[in-house]
Amino acid sequence: MDLSAARPLAGGITEREFTLDAVPGILWTPARASASAPVPLILLGQPGGIGLRRMYPALAARARSAAADGIATVTLELPGAGQRPPLPGADAVRAELRQALAAGEQPTEEVIDRLILPLVEAGVPEWQRTLDAVLGLPEIGGRVGVSGGVIAMGVRLALVDSRIAAAGLFAGSFVPRTTLAEARRVRIPLHVLLQWDDEGNDRGRALELFDAFGSPEKTLYANMGGHTGVPAFAGADAARFFARHLGRR
Amino acid sequence: MDLSAARPLAGGITEREFTLDAVPGILWTPARASASAPVPLILLGQPGGIGLRRMYPALAARARSAAADGIATVTLELPGAGQRPPLPGADAVRAELRQALAAGEQPTEEVIDRLILPLVEAGVPEWQRTLDAVLGLPEIGGRVGVSGGVIAMGVRLALVDSRIAAAGLFAGSFVPRTTLAEARRVRIPLHVLLQWDDEGNDRGRALELFDAFGSPEKTLYANMGGHTGVPAFAGADAARFFARHLGRR
Numbered sequence: 001m002d003l004s005a006a007r008p009l010a011g012g013i014t015e016r017e018f019t020l021d022a023v024p025g026i027l028w029t030p031a032r033a034s035a036s037a038p039v040p041l042i043l044l045g046q047p048g049g050i051g052l053r054r055m056y057p058a059l060a061a062r063a064r065s066a067a068a069d070g071i072a073t074v075t076l077e078l079p080g081a082g083q084r085p086p087l088p089g090a091d092a093v094r095a096e097l098r099q100a101l102a103a104g105e106q107p108t109e110e111v112i113d114r115l116i117l118p119l120v121e122a123g124v125p126e127w128q129r130t131l132d133a134v135l136g137l138p139e140i141g142g143r144v145g146v147s148g149g150v151i152a153m154g155v156r157l158a159l160v161d162s163r164i165a166a167a168g169l170f171a172g173s174f175v176p177r178t179t180l181a182e183a184r185r186v187r188i189p190l191h192v193l194l195q196w197d198d199e200g201n202d203r204g205r206a207l208e209l210f211d212a213f214g215s216p217e218k219t220l221y222a223n224m225g226g227h228t229g230v231p232a233f234a235g236a237d238a239a240r241f242f243a244r245h246l247g248r249r
Numbered sequence: 250m251d252l253s254a255a256r257p258l259a260g261g262i263t264e265r266e267f268t269l270d271a272v273p274g275i276l277w278t279p280a281r282a283s284a285s286a287p288v289p290l291i292l293l294g295q296p297g298g299i300g301l302r303r304m305y306p307a308l309a310a311r312a313r314s315a316a317a318d319g320i321a322t323v324t325l326e327l328p329g330a331g332q333r334p335p336l337p338g339a340d341a342v343r344a345e346l347r348q349a350l351a352a353g354e355q356p357t358e359e360v361i362d363r364l365i366l367p368l369v370e371a372g373v374p375e376w377q378r379t380l381d382a383v384l385g386l387p388e389i390g391g392r393v394g395v396s397g398g399v400i401a402m403g404v405r406l407a408l409v410d411s412r413i414a415a416a417g418l419f420a421g422s423f424v425p426r427t428t429l430a431e432a433r434r435v436r437i438p439l440h441v442l443l444q445w446d447d448e449g450n451d452r453g454r455a456l457e458l459f460d461a462f463g464s465p466e467k468t469l470y471a472n473m474g475g476h477t478g479v480p481a482f483a484g485a486d487a488a489r490f491f492a493r494h495l496g497r498r
Contacts, residue, residue: 211445220445224464
């Protein structure tokens with residue numbers, strides 16, 4: 001991992017850009033984190049295809065909130081986003097998706113698979129390498145969470161990476177059938193956000209996914225409003241979920 | 250209202266039993282509440298037919314939590330519960346309900362109506378008289394909330410009593426069709442708890458009720474476990490909902 005110099009931001013938080021195998025990312029740490037007092041980590045997911053630069057304000061706000069709870073955060077440009085080359089077939093399947101939605105139809109399972117699964121297959125191993133690198137830093141240690149972004153990626157990471165102790169998921173993107181099947185094998189504590197009136201989202205599928213999770217502790221937290229309308233108090237309750245599960249015991 | 254002497258409990262909370270038109274109730278206030286610093290109030294609902302004495306430990310725990318946030322709480326024996334005479338027809342309809350459930354059937358809409366509506370009709374006016382009396386005390390003032398108990402009673406009170414500024418509802422009892430219709434006209438902020446695996450509860454009806462509420466701010470908060478398994482963190486998040494809506498601005 002190629003880390004830039006630490007840049008102090010307002011509010012006791014340090015920002016470092018990095019590249020990992022030429023993919024850009026950002027690491028935020030509470031300024032007081034040190035080798036003798038290492039902090040837990042949350043991996044921040046992102047929506048597909050938007051890119052780190054446009055997502056920066058929202059990501060930095062979540063990083064600040066986590067840092068106030070003594071938790072570091074890291075995010076990585078997704079495959080196909082920002083300056084990264086598009087995933088094979090991505091343009092074609094997005095065109096098919098737009099066509100279906102414009103016709104007032106739900107996309108088929110096959111379109112959802114082609115839209116989401118390549119991102120999961122390419123992105124999750126990159127997230128794991130990011131965790132390898134960041135958890136090697138002396139000031140990072142303890143439990144690891146994953147928060148937000150493409151929900152199929154969060155579910156896959158929670159399933160395949162035993163370092164993930166808790167997941168805050170946003171049921172606001174398409175859920176492939178594979179993800180439903182994987183959800184049954186997930187056992188870690190979950191906090192699942194759902195926007196009840198999310199225009200582009202299949203609420204029934206989201207409820208089916210929540211029901212499928214095998215975790216003994218799972219909370220569905222549904223609020224009014226569209227995809228981008230998550231209220232501030234929902235963010236605060238999600239932050240408490242992570243503080244409860246990642247904080248010092 | 251006939252108030253007993255104040256009894257100080259541990260943790261800065263005062264308990265007073267009372268009777269109102271011969272119906273027993275309990276009022277808890279933060280010890281520091283006074284005429285010059287009055288506190289907001291939450292009316293604590295109860296499940297039907299169990300009675301104040303058996304519910305006391307759970308109610309007192311919620312009273313303590315509210316008092317820690319500077320909020321008073323009051324509860325009243327429900328019609329037909331404790332030492333109160335049974336509601337007309339209550340025994341017959343409960344026998345029909347038990348019969349349906351024993352046969353593995355959902356109760357009919359007609360049975361749900363006969364089970365719940367008499368409680369709503371008799372109980373909600375009593376709650377309103379309780380509010381009249383308690384809000385007349387000098388140390389109680391500010392906003393009023395309603396929390397838990399038979400959800401049809403909470404919905405009715407929220408609809409007919411403009412003093413209710415926020416409602417924390419527990420979607421764990423039968424929902425008559427009338428309640429669904431009334432829900433569409435409710436506009437106050439809502440925090441709706443649902444136990445996902447509640448054996449005796451119709452989850453589909455609970456989701457339909459949540460969808461029906463006309464409130465611009467409503468949160469569905471669903472957790473794993475049965476009817477009595479609401480996790481402690483869900484109580485804490487509900488407490489924050491009330492602190493946000495009833496607290497000083």
